[in-house]
Amino acid sequence: MFLRWMVRGDNRGVDFGLWKKISPSQLSCPLDLHSGNVARKLGLLTRNQNDAKALAELDAQLRLMDPVDPVKYDFALFGLGVFEKF
DSSP states (O other), rough: OOHHHHBOOOSSSSOOOOOOOSSSSGGGOOOOOHHHHHHHHSSSSSSOOSSSHHHHHHHHHHHHHHOGGGGGGGGHHHHHTTSSSO
């Protein structure tokens, strides 16, 4: 999460974008219980465990949707799991 905040920039002040030498395309989406479960329900992840292999699989899927900024989907995956009980 710290890398996301420091690398990505936005107009709402959530992500600061202070570190310019790292591209958002190099970041991985944080994989936790909620984002993993939602990713599985959406067909973005087939692996049952939340481990490094699952993260690589999720990264590959998110990069297909947006190779420039695949981490932008982080809050949606997490939020659907936590707040919406998806």
